[in-house]
Amino acid sequence: MKLIPTIGIEVHVQLNTMSKMFCSCRLSGQDDSKPNQYICPICIGLPGTLPTLNQKAVELALQIGHFLDAEIQEQSSFDRKNYFYPDLPKGYQITQFYQPIIRNGRLTIWLDDDNSSSIKITEAHLEEDAAKAIHPEGQPYSQIDFNRAGAPLLEIVSAPDMATPEEAKRYLTELYLLVTSIGACQGDMQKGHFKFDLNISVAEEGSTTLGTRTELKNLNSFRFAKKALEYEIDRQIYLLSSGKIVIQETRGYNEAEGKTFSQRNKEDSDGYRYFPEPDIPPLDLKTSLIDATRPDTTSSIQLRGLLQSAGLSLRVQDTILLDPKSRLLFMQTLAIFDNDPAKIKPISNWLIGEYQTIESPNLSASHLRQLIELIEASVISNNLAKEIFPDICQGRSPQDIIKERGLTQINDQSIIDSILRQVIGNNPEAVTQYQSGEQKILGFLIGQAMKETKGQANPQLIRKTLVDLLDNMLQ
Numbered sequence: 001m002k003l004i005p006t007i008g009i010e011v012h013v014q015l016n017t018m019s020k021m022f023c024s025c026r027l028s029g030q031d032d033s034k035p036n037q038y039i040c041p042i043c044i045g046l047p048g049t050l051p052t053l054n055q056k057a058v059e060l061a062l063q064i065g066h067f068l069d070a071e072i073q074e075q076s077s078f079d080r081k082n083y084f085y086p087d088l089p090k091g092y093q094i095t096q097f098y099q100p101i102i103r104n105g106r107l108t109i110w111l112d113d114d115n116s117s118s119i120k121i122t123e124a125h126l127e128e129d130a131a132k133a134i135h136p137e138g139q140p141y142s143q144i145d146f147n148r149a150g151a152p153l154l155e156i157v158s159a160p161d162m163a164t165p166e167e168a169k170r171y172l173t174e175l176y177l178l179v180t181s182i183g184a185c186q187g188d189m190q191k192g193h194f195k196f197d198l199n200i201s202v203a204e205e206g207s208t209t210l211g212t213r214t215e216l217k218n219l220n221s222f223r224f225a226k227k228a229l230e231y232e233i234d235r236q237i238y239l240l241s242s243g244k245i246v247i248q249e250t251r252g253y254n255e256a257e258g259k260t261f262s263q264r265n266k267e268d269s270d271g272y273r274y275f276p277e278p279d280i281p282p283l284d285l286k287t288s289l290i291d292a293t294r295p296d297t298t299s300s301i302q303l304r305g306l307l308q309s310a311g312l313s314l315r316v317q318d319t320i321l322l323d324p325k326s327r328l329l330f331m332q333t334l335a336i337f338d339n340d341p342a343k344i345k346p347i348s349n350w351l352i353g354e355y356q357t358i359e360s361p362n363l364s365a366s367h368l369r370q371l372i373e374l375i376e377a378s379v380i381s382n383n384l385a386k387e388i389f390p391d392i393c394q395g396r397s398p399q400d401i402i403k404e405r406g407l408t409q410i411n412d413q414s415i416i417d418s419i420l421r422q423v424i425g426n427n428p429e430a431v432t433q434y435q436s437g438e439q440k441i442l443g444f445l446i447g448q449a450m451k452e453t454k455g456q457a458n459p460q461l462i463r464k465t466l467v468d469l470l471d472n473m474l475q
């Protein structure tokens with residue numbers, strides 16, 4: 001029998017709001033904060049306090065929902081998920097269990113240049129984050145930092161729609177790109193802005209029921225997600241094919257060992273005693289608010305479409321899209337070219353090569369446009385442009401560099417003629433070889449002419465003129 005894996009993913013996206021989900025404590029810009037600097041009676045869960053819903057969090061959730069082609073729910077509501085843990089001292093998390101704000105979306109992912117698949121998103125619900133537990137090494141105590149307690153999260157739940165670890169990785173990458181490209185999430189993975197749980201089971205090929213699943217919890221690296229899944233699939237296949245069973249449980253991933261390990265048996269939803277949150281009224285969204293959050297920002301989905309339409313490979317698309325700086329520069333440059341589709345390729349070409357290796361590039365959209373225009377107008381050759389590109393990436397204007405170094409491309413026919421006559425005169429053997437039919441020697445002669453002009457001659461013009469001259473000598 002052949003065992004086939006099935007993967008479903010839950011992603012917790014921290015929404016990019018100024019304040020927390022249910023109180024006015026500051027959330028963004030906590031960078032140099034001390035532990036427990038941004039807390040109040042509400043987010044540390046003191047009895048008798050009342051939560052107030054953050055409207056911005058709702059708007060960002062709706063925006064994401066639109067981009068996922070999802071059904072935005074006019075009616076949704078909040079529930080208490082009851083459990084005790086030191087990072088959740090009030091004993092429950094406010095979430096949306098019975099009526100989530102978003103249902104039935106989908107996200108298209110590309111597996112390679114030709115193959116895509118559409119991953120179904122069952123639902124997405126709003127909830128609050130817990131505090132952060134810190135366990136100092138060798139100490140008999142733990143510490144709790146409440147700065148992120150009550151941060152607004154959108155939990156996006158996919159259907160068990162993925163069949164390979166690579167597919168799961170692509171889904172995570174694409175979703176991350178989407179929420180960060182529209183500014184709905186700051187995307188700092190180290191700070192837990194985008195963390196995920198992976199549900200994985202294996203079953204006989206063709207089976208209509210899924211196998212028993214395990215859940216890999218709280219990962220925040222795409223690469224490790226893929227590795228953890230690969231390990232877990234092998235483990236489950238090994239168990240089943242040697243007559244053992246898979247236990248439904250939560251497992252962690254040990255990055256150093258490259259192995260998953262059992263953490264706890266998974267409670268089912270009954271264990272949480274969900275009930276409606278009495279302190280927050282149901283959310284009754286006006287159609288006007290839903291419409292107002294319809295996207296007017298350019299998302300990674302549209303950008304990928306543009307790059308695809310220009311025939312660029314998935315690898316090139318990823319290079320530009322996954323690096324926020326390149327992505328922004330691409331968008332800005334295309335915009336000042338009035339979104340001319342013919343410019344997608346030249347802009348991209350400059351962003352994928354050397355640009356990616358420069359430490360902190362200072363390349364502006366207007367300088368990149370200037371560079372592309374100078375090449376297109378044959379003022380400088382592509383080779384010259386490559387030569388001065390590192391300087392342009394230091395913030396200098398292409399025109400200034402060209403002026404300063406006297407680098408303009410030589411297009412003057414009379415100058416080209418005289419240079420080539422000189423080259424021909426200096427290389428009689430090469431000329432004889434060409435005349436006896438050795439075409440390859442042309443390259444050598446062109447090289448000599450380019451050397452003579454320090455690379456500034458127009459190479460097309462050099463080639464054409466050289467051939468004309470040599471052919472004329474034959475007659």
Ligand code: ZN
Pocket residue numbers: 020023024025038039040041042043044150
């Ligand atoms: Zn607070």
Ligand code: MN
Pocket residue numbers: 012127155
């Ligand atoms: Mn959750």
